[in-house]
Amino acid sequence: xxxxxxxxxxxxxxxxxxxxxxxxxxxxxxxxxxxxxxxxxxxxxxxxxxxxxxxxxxxxxxxxxxxxxxxxxxxxxxxxxxxxxxxxxxxxxxxxxxxxxxxxxxxxxxxxxxxxxxxxxxxxxxxxxxxxxxxxxxxxxxxxxxxxxxxxxxxxxxxxxxxxxxxxxxxxxxxxxxxxxxxxxxxxx
Amino acid sequence: xxxxxxxxxxxxxxxxxxxxxxxxxxxxxxxxxxxxxxxxxxxxxxxxxxxxxxxxxxxxxxxxxxxxxxxxxxxxxxxxxxxxxxxxxxxxxxxxxxxxxxxxxxxxxxxxxxxxxxxxxxxxxxxxxxxxxxxxxxxxxxxxxxxxxxxxxxxxxxxxxxxxxxxxxxxxxxxxxxxxxxxxxxxxxxxxxxxxxxxxxxxxxxxxxxxxxxxxxxxxxxxxxxxxxxxxxxxxxxxxxxxxxxxxxxxxxxxxxxxxxxxxxxxxxxxxxxxxxxxxxxxxxxxxxxxxxxxxxxxxxxxxxxxxxxxxxxxxxxxxxxxxxxxxxxxxxxxxxxxxxxxxxxxxxxxxxxxxxxxxxxxxxxxxxxxxxxxxxxxxxxxxxxxxxxxxxxxxxxxxxxxxxxxxxxxxxxxxxxxxxxxxxxxxxxxxxxxxxxxxxxxxxxxxxxxxxxxxxxxxxxxxxxxxxxxxxxxxxxxxxxxxxxxxxxxxxxxxxxxxxxxxxxxxxxxxxxxxxxxxxxxxxxxxxxxxxxxxxxxxxxxxxxxxxxxxxxxxxxxxxxxxxx
Ligand SMILES: Cc1cc2nc3c(=O)[nH]c(=O)nc-3n(C[C@H](O)[C@H](O)[C@H](O)COP(=O)(O)OP(=O)(O)OC[C@H]3O[C@@H](n4cnc5c(N)ncnc54)[C@H](O)[C@@H]3O)c2cc1C
Ligand code: SF4
Numbered sequence: 137x138x139x140x141x142x143x144x145x146x147x148x149x150x151x152x153x154x155x156x157x158x159x160x161x162x163x164x165x166x167x168x169x170x171x172x173x174x175x176x177x178x179x180x181x182x183x184x185x186x187x188x189x190x191x192x193x194x195x196x197x198x199x200x201x202x203x204x205x206x207x208x209x210x211x212x213x214x215x216x217x218x219x220x221x222x223x224x225x226x227x228x229x230x231x232x233x234x235x236x237x238x239x240x241x242x243x244x245x246x247x248x249x250x251x252x253x254x255x256x257x258x259x260x261x262x263x264x265x266x267x268x269x270x271x272x273x274x275x276x277x278x279x280x281x282x283x284x285x286x287x288x289x290x291x292x293x294x295x296x297x298x299x300x301x302x303x304x305x306x307x308x309x310x311x312x313x314x315x316x317x318x319x320x321x322x323x324x325x
Numbered sequence: 326x327x328x329x330x331x332x333x334x335x336x337x338x339x340x341x342x343x344x345x346x347x348x349x350x351x352x353x354x355x356x357x358x359x360x361x362x363x364x365x366x367x368x369x370x371x372x373x374x375x376x377x378x379x380x381x382x383x384x385x386x387x388x389x390x391x392x393x394x395x396x397x398x399x400x401x402x403x404x405x406x407x408x409x410x411x412x413x414x415x416x417x418x419x420x421x422x423x424x425x426x427x428x429x430x431x432x433x434x435x436x437x438x439x440x441x442x443x444x445x446x447x448x449x450x451x452x453x454x455x456x457x458x459x460x461x462x463x464x465x466x467x468x469x470x471x472x473x474x475x476x477x478x479x480x481x482x483x484x485x486x487x488x489x490x491x492x493x494x495x496x497x498x499x500x501x502x503x504x505x506x507x508x509x510x511x512x513x514x515x516x517x518x519x520x521x522x523x524x525x526x527x528x529x530x531x532x533x534x535x536x537x538x539x540x541x542x543x544x545x546x547x548x549x550x551x552x553x554x555x556x557x558x559x560x561x562x563x564x565x566x567x568x569x570x571x572x573x574x575x576x577x578x579x580x581x582x583x584x585x586x587x588x589x590x591x592x593x594x595x596x597x598x599x600x601x602x603x604x605x606x607x608x609x610x611x612x613x614x615x616x617x618x619x620x621x622x623x624x625x626x627x628x629x630x631x632x633x634x635x636x637x638x639x640x641x642x643x644x645x646x647x648x649x650x651x652x653x654x655x656x657x658x659x660x661x662x663x664x665x666x667x668x669x670x671x672x673x674x675x676x677x678x679x680x681x682x683x684x685x686x687x688x689x690x691x692x693x694x695x696x697x698x699x700x701x702x703x704x705x706x707x708x709x710x711x712x713x714x715x716x717x718x719x720x721x722x723x724x725x726x727x728x729x730x731x732x733x734x735x736x737x738x739x740x741x742x743x744x745x746x747x748x749x750x751x752x753x754x755x756x757x758x759x760x761x762x763x764x765x766x767x768x769x770x771x772x773x774x775x776x777x778x779x780x781x782x783x784x785x786x787x788x789x790x791x792x793x794x795x796x797x798x799x800x801x802x803x804x805x806x807x808x809x810x811x812x813x814x815x816x817x818x819x820x821x822x823x824x825x826x827x828x829x830x831x832x833x834x835x836x837x838x839x840x841x842x843x844x845x846x847x848x849x850x851x852x853x854x855x856x857x858x859x860x861x862x863x864x865x866x867x868x869x870x871x872x873x874x875x876x877x878x879x880x881x882x883x884x885x886x887x888x889x890x891x
Pocket of ligand 1: 340341342343344345346347363364365366406408436437438439440441442443444445447448449450451452589590591592627628629630632633636822823855856866867868869871
């Protein structure tokens with residue numbers, strides 16, 4: 137997402153009827169768009185998108201990439217992460233690739249879907265052990281981050297949020313004895 | 326523009342349009358005075374400028390993520406508040422533009438807005454009356470000075486403001502937390518009711534009930550009852566919660582007697598030592614830096630505790646280099662707040678078939694139960710109350726466990742277990758050493774000396790916090806909670822946003838700044854009715870008391886004015 141798109145996004149959310157002071161305040165926030173673009177490789181980006189799709193695949197509701205989680209991940213990695221966060225995150229992705237080569241003699245992007253799932257399950261199992269090795273921890277923490285970004289990205293998109301959560305902007309009442317089976321999903325905030 | 330008084334000035338000038346100033350403007354205009362309301366903040370339009378209200382998550386600026394660089398560089402203090410994000414940032418002060426000073430090792434957080442309406446837009450609306458337990462505390466314990474008023478002096482004014490504000494709550498009949506003029510209470514949820522019963526069974530004398538909150542459950546003066554959309558600090562165009570913009574300012578405006586000037590920073594007061602009166606209010610236009618002096622017969626300082634005290638500290642008689650209002654040396658001292666960010670939370674097993682519907686802009690309250698009948702030998706004086714609530718943990722819970730794919734996606738729909746949280750607000754004693762002063766060198770962009778804070782917590786505060794954490798854990802245990810976690814975070818002055826006490830009320834001008842009607846001892850036509858006037862802090866949220874004191878002071882001031890005494 138580039139700077140102009142972000143400003144567009146801002147102006148949508150701010151609406152047209154602004155006092156000048158507030159518009160000025162909103163525009164004074166200039167996200168450093170793509171401040172780090174170009175410093176993650178095509179393959180690294182591809183790994184994140186493939187993982188997102190495995191984390192929240194298509195079911196009776198759309199998949200992560202179908203609701204735009206890819207854009208969200210790009211935005212976070214390019215524009216929102218600090219340099220350190222980003223470096224650590226990308227090292228974790230490289231570690232996933234290294235584990236892939238070790239196990240299957242093939243990079244992550246060339247694995248079959250079954251192999252990818254097997255590998256990521258292994259990464260979660262090793263990483264959540266009592267005392268994971270430093271490298272296992274690195275791969276695991278990047279995968280955990282990806283899970284978080286996928287879920288947050290999914291719930292920030294209109295289609296995803298409406299599909300997986302119950303969106304009631306004006307409930308009209310409070311019911312402290314409401315039964316979960318009447319809604320079956322978590323409220324969207 | 327409102328009416329001008331005969332001499333070309335106004336009958337009254339009110340400084341600040343927040344909770345206190347809104348009340349002063351309403352009361353004075355309704356009594357027929359022409360009022361100029363001066364506000365340093367930007368203008369704002371009720372409803373229109375609530376950009377975050379009902380905004381769907383997918384439309385949030387910055388994809389809903391906090392622009393951290395910006396917050397670190399321009400809002401390092403304000404962004405510590407739970408109510409600060411991209412939906413509310415336009416209400417808050419910019420710390421880089423309007424800085425203040427404190428010692429790094431003893432931080433003081435000055436949380437403030439920069440808009441018409443002040444913090445009434447952002448407040449959490451918890452509204453409790455004081456009792457004589459509070460008003461008599463200083464005298465009983467020989468701490469600081471005695472309050473010149475008692476509950477009976479303020480009780481009718483609590484009723485008066487509650488009827489206009491609209492406070493919903495439960496009648497409890499507790500002497501330490503008097504009942505008010507309540508609209509019907511909000512509802513506790515299934516787990517809160519369970520916990521409340523367990524607590525009173527295990528601890529006779531302790532009670533937990535729904536919070537008393539300045540949010541309507543019934544229509545009032547054209548304001549709609551709450552529709553449970555939340556979070557409220559994004560604004561409420563239906564006016565369901567009390568704010569200056571939803572309530573007092575429209576009332577003042579409708580009299581035709583109000584002139585409101587935004588972007589008008591009050592620098593100081595012009596004081597005439599001979600008549601012992603303030604003769605003018607000096608302002609700076611925050612856009613053009615143009616200076617002006619406005620004249621009136623009465624001045625109400627309602628610029629918040631710190632704002633009003635700063636103005637007084639910066640106001641001298643001709644040829645003097647010290648505030649005209651500080652013969653007592655109490656001005657700028659005895660800063661209080663409440664202790665905050667200590668308590669406990671735990672998981673309440675069961676009840677998983679329940680999942681509350683609607684956003685309830687309110688929680689539970691457990692009123693003070695310590696030292697109610699004098700010193701109970703606990704090693705500290707006074708006490709604390711708890712606020713909190715029960716709810717179900719969100720999808721973060723599932724996220725932490727291994728697994729991904731279709732099952733994971735489905736499981737994310739199911740809320741986590743119930744939690745119950747109890748967070749304490751404790752009373753801080755008035756210490757002479759806790760001060761706000763004008764910095765000798767640092768100035769703001771208008772050349773006004775910056776405020777510098779020196780604030781430390783005492784042994785009494787540390788001890789009551791330890792007790793409140795322990796008791797929180799015990800009550801959760803009694804309620805059958807598991808995985809109980811207690812917390813006692815770093816104590817930061819100002820962080821509870823209940824700062825008060827720096828122009829305290831007292832009978833004797835040698836030891837206080839204002840009298841029992843909030844009238845400045847040294848200038849009979851000036852009234853300070855915000856938190857600056859507080860002689861002690863109680864442990865309940867303070868704003869309702871500021872409102873009642875303001876209405877009471879306005880009534881007194883106008884009577885004196887009409888009698889020709891001012
Ligand atoms: C997030 C949050 C939650 C809170 N929750 C609660 C709660 O639940 N219950 C409760 O009782 N309290 C709560 N408070 C505190 C409450 O908001 C304050 O106690 C209350 O607003 C104080 O009213 P005031 O009129 O004195 O000050 P404010 O509301 O701050 O208004 C002061 C006004 O004066 C203006 N001003 C300052 N200096 C100058 C100057 N030199 N010239 C011109 N104008 C000036 C300011 O811009 C401001 O508009 C909360 C506050 C916050 C921020
Ligand atoms: S929850 Fe109620 S008070 Fe809060 S913004 Fe919604 S309608 Fe207004």
